[in-house]
Amino acid sequence: MINTLIEMWQQPFIIRAVVVGVLVSLCAALLGVSLVLKRYAMIGDGLSHVGFGSLAVAMAFNLAPLEVSIPVVVLAAFLLLRISESSKIKGDAAIALISASALALGVMLISITTGLNTDVCNFMFGSLLTLSKDDLALSVVLSAVVLTVFVLAYNKIFAVTFDESFAKATGVKTSMYNMLIAFLTAITIVLGMRMMGAMLISALIIFPALTSMRLCKTFRTVTLCSALVSVGCFFIGANASFIGIQVRQGHGFITRSLPTGATIVVVNLIAFLIFWLINAIKGRVRK
Template identity: 45%
Template sequence: MKNIILLTIEALQYDFILKALLVGVLIAICCSFLGIFLVLRKYSMIGDGLAHVSFATIAIALLLDKSPLLVSIPLVILSSFIILKLTEKGGLHGDAAIGLISSSAVAVGVLISSISKGFNIDLFSYLFGSILVISNLDVIFSVILSIVVILTILFFYNSLFAITYDEEFAKVIGLNVKHMNYLISVLTSITIVLGIRVVGTMLISSMIIFPTITALQISKSFKNTILISLVVSVLSVVLGVFLSFIFNFPTGATIVILNAICFIICLCMKKIKSY
């Protein structure tokens, strides 16, 4: 126990740990705010689909030797718009549109990575996350964009709340539901791209889904769900970063497993209360 405490204190002396904590906590907050709107509207799989799209965008960025953040954000946002358009105009169900875009994106990413074998190791770090690759530029972008996401959600909170619980009523009271859907897509896209550095493209969607469904097991109100989700998400990230340093575990996987443990605990609590 004493060694673990000493290693935790030692971890705080490393810049890459501090960067991972800062970026990770900001992403956790974004995921907590977004998660409830996506899960309750049954749009949670769009996060998984866009995460797969980000795999292709990172492969493109590495091929062009450009910043993955700068390349991924516009391309992932564009993909989210295409998914919405396919759902609205193409007559496809949401899950079909997501599957179509995500599978195509993964195919493109695999093709690019096989052609340019030189960056396969870098691509692996983006797939599953690596706190060692978070640069100062990533931190700056993450801080700015996370603040934008959080402030936007707070500003449009009432509108997002309305369309989450009753989309038809939201239309009746004059809300532009279509524009709000696009806003959620943009915010989700940005959050997913920001989370790539910490947990990777294959695991980032779980940070949006897990804290919310965990909170829904024990919460009694909308705001309470967001608060519990926020605590679970931030706690999982902070503990995940420290545990990955102490025991040399993969950071992304550790964070997701901690989220899963929290879900199981809250689910058991719900079952016990129901008896």
């Protein structure tokens, strides 16, 4: 097993995948705290479906997937934000409407053109190993932008997340910061979609924040803790998926690799349950 890992880690495509994975996990975890607290978690889910739709379009017309998806998903993010801010249409229903429509259009387009091949499966459920060198460069640059902007806007993001009316009254341009959060989320989702898959990327945003909120009491510790949890779960999940599990076949055992995105989500779920359990035990002890 150790040998497999060492061998794996010498492959350039694995290194690429891990670099992108760590960066995307970090971005998703940081933004996730604000999204979960603002009750915007569903926007992440909606955006990933829109992302899938736009990937299908890119594939149908033989275009570069990331370059097409990023502007489409950013636009969708602004639209979803507008909808959830306006009181006329209820936000969650509108998000479900848009995400289902995007997914349906994507699936239709795929059936007409390429059919449900491995590429499509990779977009839906993720694959770490299909990243090209260009994808790597774009991912690194964009995640660096997301992380820098997040750190610089941290205090404003806290204020806007905790209390929009107060922030507005003290002269913070809250709608600009809401748009900034939506914009950064859109980029993170597109970057993460290759690795996690359109169906699973929203877990990367929601889980670390919820996990760290079980135990952490301040915004700063919640943010730092979810960054750590997210990167940690990615490492464990990615390695577990490389190693795979032994399954019995005929008289012997063969190794089956695990799907990356799904494994990472399951590791996140386990982390959540552990944190929840520790919190419950702590509560008991205090009583």
